[in-house]
Amino acid sequence: MTAPTLVDALVARLGTAHVKTDEDSRIDYGTDALKRGRPADVVVLPGTTEEVAEVVRICAERRIPIVPRGAGTGYTGGSVPTHGGVVLSLERMNRILEIDEANLLAIVQPNVVTGDLQDAVEKVGLFYPPDPASLRQSVIGGNVAECAGGPRAFKYGTTKRYVLGLEAVLPTGEIIHTGGKAVKNVVGYDLTQLLVGSEGTLAIITRIILRLVPKPPQQTTIRATFPDVESSVTAVTNIIRARVVPAALELMDGDSLEAVARNLNVRSLAPEGTAALLLIEVDGIVEAIQEEAARVEDACRAAGATEVLRARNETERQELWRVRRELSLSLKMIASLKFNHDVVVPKGRIPELFALIREIRERFRLRIPCFGHAGDGNIHVNIMVDKDDADAIARAHEAEGMLFAGVVALEGSISGEHGIGFAKAPFLPLELSVDEIALMKRVKKAFDPEGILNPGKIFD
Amino acid sequence: MTAPTLVDALVARLGTAHVKTDEDSRIDYGTDALKRGRPADVVVLPGTTEEVAEVVRICAERRIPIVPRGAGTGYTGGSVPTHGGVVLSLERMNRILEIDEANLLAIVQPNVVTGDLQDAVEKVGLFYPPDPASLRQSVIGGNVAECAGGPRAFKYGTTKRYVLGLEAVLPTGEIIHTGGKAVKNVVGYDLTQLLVGSEGTLAIITRIILRLVPKPPQQTTIRATFPDVESSVTAVTNIIRARVVPAALELMDGDSLEAVARNLNVRSLAPEGTAALLLIEVDGIVEAIQEEAARVEDACRAAGATEVLRARNETERQELWRVRRELSLSLKMIASLKFNHDVVVPKGRIPELFALIREIRERFRLRIPCFGHAGDGNIHVNIMVDKDDADAIARAHEAEGMLFAGVVALEGSISGEHGIGFAKAPFLPLELSVDEIALMKRVKKAFDPEGILNPGKIFD
Numbered sequence: 001m002t003a004p005t006l007v008d009a010l011v012a013r014l015g016t017a018h019v020k021t022d023e024d025s026r027i028d029y030g031t032d033a034l035k036r037g038r039p040a041d042v043v044v045l046p047g048t049t050e051e052v053a054e055v056v057r058i059c060a061e062r063r064i065p066i067v068p069r070g071a072g073t074g075y076t077g078g079s080v081p082t083h084g085g086v087v088l089s090l091e092r093m094n095r096i097l098e099i100d101e102a103n104l105l106a107i108v109q110p111n112v113v114t115g116d117l118q119d120a121v122e123k124v125g126l127f128y129p130p131d132p133a134s135l136r137q138s139v140i141g142g143n144v145a146e147c148a149g150g151p152r153a154f155k156y157g158t159t160k161r162y163v164l165g166l167e168a169v170l171p172t173g174e175i176i177h178t179g180g181k182a183v184k185n186v187v188g189y190d191l192t193q194l195l196v197g198s199e200g201t202l203a204i205i206t207r208i209i210l211r212l213v214p215k216p217p218q219q220t221t222i223r224a225t226f227p228d229v230e231s232s233v234t235a236v237t238n239i240i241r242a243r244v245v246p247a248a249l250e251l252m253d254g255d256s257l258e259a260v261a262r263n264l265n266v267r268s269l270a271p272e273g274t275a276a277l278l279l280i281e282v283d284g285i286v287e288a289i290q291e292e293a294a295r296v297e298d299a300c301r302a303a304g305a306t307e308v309l310r311a312r313n314e315t316e317r318q319e320l321w322r323v324r325r326e327l328s329l330s331l332k333m334i335a336s337l338k339f340n341h342d343v344v345v346p347k348g349r350i351p352e353l354f355a356l357i358r359e360i361r362e363r364f365r366l367r368i369p370c371f372g373h374a375g376d377g378n379i380h381v382n383i384m385v386d387k388d389d390a391d392a393i394a395r396a397h398e399a400e401g402m403l404f405a406g407v408v409a410l411e412g413s414i415s416g417e418h419g420i421g422f423a424k425a426p427f428l429p430l431e432l433s434v435d436e437i438a439l440m441k442r443v444k445k446a447f448d449p450e451g452i453l454n455p456g457k458i459f460d
Numbered sequence: 461m462t463a464p465t466l467v468d469a470l471v472a473r474l475g476t477a478h479v480k481t482d483e484d485s486r487i488d489y490g491t492d493a494l495k496r497g498r499p500a501d502v503v504v505l506p507g508t509t510e511e512v513a514e515v516v517r518i519c520a521e522r523r524i525p526i527v528p529r530g531a532g533t534g535y536t537g538g539s540v541p542t543h544g545g546v547v548l549s550l551e552r553m554n555r556i557l558e559i560d561e562a563n564l565l566a567i568v569q570p571n572v573v574t575g576d577l578q579d580a581v582e583k584v585g586l587f588y589p590p591d592p593a594s595l596r597q598s599v600i601g602g603n604v605a606e607c608a609g610g611p612r613a614f615k616y617g618t619t620k621r622y623v624l625g626l627e628a629v630l631p632t633g634e635i636i637h638t639g640g641k642a643v644k645n646v647v648g649y650d651l652t653q654l655l656v657g658s659e660g661t662l663a664i665i666t667r668i669i670l671r672l673v674p675k676p677p678q679q680t681t682i683r684a685t686f687p688d689v690e691s692s693v694t695a696v697t698n699i700i701r702a703r704v705v706p707a708a709l710e711l712m713d714g715d716s717l718e719a720v721a722r723n724l725n726v727r728s729l730a731p732e733g734t735a736a737l738l739l740i741e742v743d744g745i746v747e748a749i750q751e752e753a754a755r756v757e758d759a760c761r762a763a764g765a766t767e768v769l770r771a772r773n774e775t776e777r778q779e780l781w782r783v784r785r786e787l788s789l790s791l792k793m794i795a796s797l798k799f800n801h802d803v804v805v806p807k808g809r810i811p812e813l814f815a816l817i818r819e820i821r822e823r824f825r826l827r828i829p830c831f832g833h834a835g836d837g838n839i840h841v842n843i844m845v846d847k848d849d850a851d852a853i854a855r856a857h858e859a860e861g862m863l864f865a866g867v868v869a870l871e872g873s874i875s876g877e878h879g880i881g882f883a884k885a886p887f888l889p890l891e892l893s894v895d896e897i898a899l900m901k902r903v904k905k906a907f908d909p910e911g912i913l914n915p916g917k918i919f920d
Contacts, residue, residue: 102697102808103837125703147646158644160653161621174895182804183836184618184876186607186657187891188918189900193620193653197646214703237562243585243674243745285703288748344642348562376643377563416644431647435634439906440649446902458648 009058010044010086018045018092029087032072032079033134034423040067040087047092049167049175049206056204057173059086065455066171068200070111070142073134075340076421078146078199082456088204090141096120097207105164105181106210110141114148117210127215129156132417133328141205147197149417151248154375155283156213158417160196167207168195171453181209194443199419200454202447216283219247220293221311223320224300225274229253229354231304232276236347236374238299239280244292248281249375250324253354256331256369260323263330269323271306278374279324327371334367335384339396343407344416347377356406357381363402364395378416404430425460469518470504470546478505478552489547492532492539493594494883500527500547507552509627509635509666516664517633519546525915526631528660530571530602533594535800536881538606538659542916550601553666556580565624565641566670570601574608577670587675589616592877593788601665607657609877611708611741614835616673618877620656627667628655631913641669654903659879660914662907676743679707680753681771683780684760685734689713689814691764692736696807696834698759699740704752708741709835710784713814716791716829720783723790729783731766738834739784787831794827795844799856803867804876807837816866817841823862824855838876864890885920 010019020026020043031037041064046052059066065085072079081087094111101124108117115135118128131150132138138148144166149158165179179185179192195202226232229251236249252260254275261269270277278300282292297308311317331338345353354370361368372379383399385392404414404427414424414431428437441459445451470479480486480503491497501524506512519526525545532539541547554571561584568577575595578588591610592598598608604626609618625639639645639652655662686692689711696709714735721729730737738760742752757768771777791798805813814830821828832839843859845852864874864887874887888897901919905911 100806100808101701103806104700105806125701147650149644153644157621160650161617170895170899174899176893176896176899178896180873181806181871182838182873182876183807184609184613184804184838185873186875186877186879187873188880188888188897189662189903190607190620190653190657191896191899191903193650194903197650202649214700214705217703240564240674241561241585243677245674285748285751287751288745291745291747344644346560346563346565346641347643348560378642378644411641413640413642413645413647415646416642417646419646420648428648433636435630436636436638436651437648439630439634439636439651442906443649443651443654443903446899446906 006058006062006064007042010042010055013054013058014044014046014051018047029069029089030081032074032077034075034077034080034421036077036423037080038082040081041084043087043089045089045092049169052088052204052206053169053173053175055086055088056169056171060171060173060450060452063450063452065452067454068204070139070145071137073138073142074146074421075418076423078419078421078457080422082422093206099124099126101126103181104212106212108140108208108210110205110208111139114138114140114143121212122215125215126212128162128210128212130159130162140208144196144205144208145198145200146419149373149378151250151373153373154249155245155247160193162211163192163196163208164211165209166192166195166205168203168205170203171448171450176203179209183211197419199421199457201444201457202453218286218289219281219283219317220289221317221320222280222293222296223309224278224280224305225270225307226276226278226303226305227273229276230351232278233347233350233374235278235300235303235305238303239296242295242299244282244295246280246296246375247283248279249373250279250371251374252277252324252327252371253369255367256327256371257323259330259334259369260326263326263333274306279320331369331382331384336387337385337393339383339400341381341400341403342378342415342417343381343403343412344376344378345407345410345412347375349410349412350374350377350379352410353379353407356403360399360402364399366392366395366399376416377412420458422456425458428458428460466518466522466524467502470502470515473514473518474504474506474511478507489529489549490541492534492537494535494537494540494881496537496883497540498542500541501544503547503549505549505552509629512548512664512666513629513633513635515546515548516629516631520631520633520910520912523910523912525912527914528664530599530605531597533598533602534606534881535878536883538879538881538917540882542882548664559584559586561586563641564672566672568600568668568670570665570668571599574598574600574603581672582675585675586672588622588670588672590619590622600668604656604665604668605658605660606879609833609838611710611833613833614709615705615707620653622671623652623656623668624671625669626652626655626665628663628665630663631908631910636663639669643671657879659881659917661904661917662913678746678749679741679743679777680749681777681780682740682753682756683769684738684740684765685730685767686736686738686763686765687733689736690811692738693807693810693834695738695760695763695765698763699756702755702759704742704755706740706756706835707743708739709833710739710831711834712737712784712787712831713829715827716787716831717783719790719794719829720786723786723793734766739780791829791842791844796847797845797853799843799860801841801860801863802838802875802877803841803863803872804836804838805867805870805872807835809870809872810834810837810839812870813839813867816863820859820862824859826852826855826859836876837872880918882916885918888918888920
């Protein structure tokens with residue numbers, strides 16, 4: 001595949017420093033957070049949109065696959081070169097080009113780290129809400145390609161709500177612009193929203209116009225514990241009935257709490273018998289959030305909360321969030337392999353989802369700590385196994401099939417945040433009909449007639 | 461075109477009562493709010509999704525154009541059968557199927573009147589924010605097809621933010637489902653958002669799953685008058701800087717105010733020398749909105765407002781809104797023809813837009829009252845002419861060309877709410893490149909290989 005003519009053509013355009021063929025690079029750029037990689041044939045690091053377009057034309061002429069790559073933090077193998085070819089890393093295109101306070105927008109290159117953008121806009125009193133757990137590593141381009149979510153999505157929506165316009169390179173080499181700086185635009189088809197979440201299979205995003213909002217002046221955090229998942233979901237319903245729209249509504253189950261307690265080496269993080277914990281944050285102006293926090297507390301107590309704590313200051317707030325922040329690392333301590341699934345159901349059906357997970361736990365003898373964004377019905381189901389236990393891994397894969405089928409039966413979706421990549425591609429027909437998949441493939445072909453852009457993703 | 465075989469096939473499937481070929485029906489269903497119609501060849505009124513699919517198959521076999529139609533309130537001729545064929549009215553599919561309080565969603569058929577849905581969900585404490593001016597006539601299906609906006613879009617977003625899932629019939633006859641009841645879904649391409657705003661050219665929408673939000677408990681309205689448009693825009697910027705996100709931020713210019721004053725037969729509605737009026741509404745819990753209203757007042761005064769009024773009760777609130785509500789009717793009194801354009805610019809550039817409109821007014825000797833959604837930079841530019849004045853009409857068309865070119869130069873868009881239809885199709889190349897239009901046409905072809913669904917719309 002690495003015909004000299006390809007590498008020569010790439011080097012002639014980008015320079016030796018930006019075309020990598022050494023084994024380390026090929027392996028490093030061939031994997032992501034899924035940890036099921038395949039070495040790239042060549043890695044290129046274009047520095048401009050025009051260079052991206054040149055790389056695409058060089059590959060298109062030769063019908064060589066191109067796999068766009070941001071920070072490589074995806075959980076479904078979206079940036080893995082499963083069909084070989086060129087990995088196109090956007091790491092050199094990492095600048096914030098503009099923060100426009102008057103028009104509440106930012107213009108960025110794709111590889112700006114999400115957390116860095118948040119810091120930059122917050123300095124001028126603005127706010128970029130999407131907050132995937134990876135926000136200190138993942139980049140805006142990847143967030144857009146996958147439509148990243150996070151705890152704040154219940155109130156603020158996911159990445160898609162903030163993407164106003166894109167510059168992108170088509171797999172046929174043309175540079176296009178979609179949307180723009182205007183917050184409303186109904187001229188032609190909404191290609192912006194079509195590209196958001198398309199997992200790098202339709203075009204390579206080279207510039208992003210993002211909508212910002214005013215930064216909420218203050219937050220208050222509340223922690224409530226419950227004897228069962230059902231009562232925590234009742235609390236969520238009560239909160240909504242009380243007309244409060246929290247900025248976060250995070251749920252952690254008993255298994256998750258236990259993992260964090262063990263990792264922090266404390267006996268317990270919650271009252272005995274806690275099967276579910278809610279972390280609720282309200283934000284806004286001071287006058288409003290005190291009133292809203294009181295309503296949240298009432299809603300939790302009415303649902304049977306065993307303990308309700310409200311942070312009185314920033315230190316206490318950080319302390320309440322600590323259990324959630326330590327969670328990811330704590331799970332890693334339980335077992336060496338984590339199958340992390342981001343299923344989503346209508347939030348009223350969360351208790352049924354947890355009942356399903358209990359059944360899966362028992363049937364397949366697996367540890368499955370769960371946590372997630374209760375307001376969105378978006379639950380991270382973590383199947384924990386030892387990487388050397390082939391039998392457990394086999395059971396985990398069976399469990400996945402049962403989980404996905406069950407979620408679809410609950411009117412949910414097999415992915416709310418991570419996308420399909422190649423890891424979930426075999427499960428696509430559980431959720432989409434033959435006609436729907438055929439239509440999506442025709443859309444793919446409208447963008448990529450030769451099928452060279454990120455092949456093997458989304459569709460099996 | 462009305463070959464007996466077509467009508468016979470349609471009657472055999474739908475029954476005589478639901479296939480209309482009389483001249484009155486053909487004319488009535490051949491026009492919309494643009495008032496530039498063409499009679500339909502046949503009008504059909506299917507009552508179910510399966511019947512819609514049958515009609516499509518009957519037409520597809522014969523390659524006969526199909527034009528889907530909601531309430532016919534569009535301003536760009538989107539539901540006009542410019543290429544003849546069958547007008548498929550969805551008027552019989554007008555039921556609210558479900559309001560799901562626990563999951564904050566509603567499931568509706570396409571021809572539910574938007575205002576009726578709002579009333580129904582508000583009865584149970586929920587809220588469907590999109591509020592196009594036509595909300596008492598227009599229907600959800602049309603709102604989705606055009607991505608309708610309205611005053612509340614600044615805070616709440618346009619229709620697209622509320623569409624979670626769709627059932628639709630493809631021009632090839634298949635019934636598809638996109639999205640679903642889950643508020644997050646990143647499985648495959650976002651066909652839901654692609655269909656929103658596609659003006660009935662990609663598929664016929666037969667069922668809609670809408671996201672709802674808790675109803676804000678209270679509103680407060682403020683009216684501020686300004687000696688020029690610039691200072692009103694400064695007020696908008698100040699309001700945003702004060703971290704208030706109003707539910708409405710409506711701007712009316714001096715010409716618009718004069719039209720309303722004349723229609724209401726009062727000498728003046730605002731202090732002498734008023735060139736711009738802002739209507740600002742904040743909503744939320746009582747504690748918050750009093751504080752926010754105070755900030756809004758300060759922001760307006762700091763920008764040089766000549767008068768700032770705050771409604772102290774619901775009667776006063778209705779009184780403040782009256783000037784805005786009477787506007788549409790008042791404009792009709794000025795002249796018999798209104799070319800109503802919904803241009804949009806980044807909001808900081810509204811003063812430049814108004815400078816452009818002043819230039820257009822003078823150059824083409826036209827009356828052009830303007831009003832709109834200042835928070836979104838979305839301004840309705842109404843070119844008023846007498847329908848018998850051919851010279852004025854010709855000047856109006858020249859003015860349109862200058863307006864659209866100027867808006868694109870201001871980094872704006874030629875349509876923020878009404879869409880392209882056939883009326884604005886000639887102007888599409890002002891905003892989109894040849895490559896972008898070619899790509900959109902390939903997307904169209906992916907859905908509609910024979911080009912039978914609403915031909916002649918969007919693309920010239």
